[in-house]
Amino acid sequence: MTTRWIATGLCHDLPNGVVMAGRWHDTELAVWRSASGKLAAWKDRCPHRGMRLSHGFVRGETLSCIYHGWVYGTDGGCKHIPAHPSLVPPKAIRAEAFSCVALDGVLWLAPADVSEAPPRLGGLRPVRSLSLTCGLAALMAAESALAGKDILRGSVTFGGHAVEICLLVQPKPDGITLHALCGASADLVAVSRWLEALRFKAEEKVAE
Numbered sequence: 001m002t003t004r005w006i007a008t009g010l011c012h013d014l015p016n017g018v019v020m021a022g023r024w025h026d027t028e029l030a031v032w033r034s035a036s037g038k039l040a041a042w043k044d045r046c047p048h049r050g051m052r053l054s055h056g057f058v059r060g061e062t063l064s065c066i067y068h069g070w071v072y073g074t075d076g077g078c079k080h081i082p083a084h085p086s087l088v089p090p091k092a093i094r095a096e097a098f099s100c101v102a103l104d105g106v107l108w109l110a111p112a113d114v115s116e117a118p119p120r121l122g123g124l125r126p127v128r129s130l131s132l133t134c135g136l137a138a139l140m141a142a143e144s145a146l147a148g149k150d151i152l153r154g155s156v157t158f159g160g161h162a163v164e165i166c167l168l169v170q171p172k173p174d175g176i177t178l179h180a181l182c183g184a185s186a187d188l189v190a191v192s193r194w195l196e197a198l199r200f201k202a203e204e205k206v207a208e
């Protein structure tokens with residue numbers, strides 16, 4: 001399945017009041033949740049002087065840049081400039097927004113003009129994210145039970161049980177990040193260990 005949506009993390013990794021770095025293909029993003037849980041994703045570049053907004057901090061329903069403290073609302077508009085406290089910031093000062101959706105325990109990113117909905121993964125449980133220094137080809141070579149491109153799925157047997165596995169692939173400059181989900185009745189610790197072993201095997205494939 002091909003989609004413009006890319007998973008950038010699992011919902012449990014982004015609690016309310018927290019900002020984290022995200023990525024949509026080569027575009028670096030700041031992804032954050034306000035105190036009330038509203039999600040936003042913007043290009044990771046402050047409209048003032050380009051500081052990474054993912055280095056900023058969330059206060060209530062706003063995100064503040066760590067450099068000169070400009071304050072942005074969840075709509076991306078600048079609300080306050082500390083050096084000019086009585087100034088109403090012009091509407092043109094705004095962070096460049098991406099679409100960000102939390103669905104089935106996954107944080108999905110896409111350009112703001114995306115028309116389709118994110119893929120549904122109902123019935124699966126989020127496990128964890130992990131980064132690999134190899135590409136998709138090495139991962140597929142390491143585990144033949146998985147099929148797909150951006151979303152790998154398959155039934156994998158370990159510990160004497162067949163477990164449904166779903167891996168969401170996020171490209172990054174030096175490899176891939178996987179966001180893993182599994183069948184509802186699977187043992188999360190066992191799946192997490194299997195993922196570690198898979199990473200080792202896939203990275204070894206590159207070295208062969």
Ligand code: FES
Pocket residue numbers: 046047048049050051065066067068069070
């Ligand atoms: S660079 Fe962000 S407030 Fe100046």
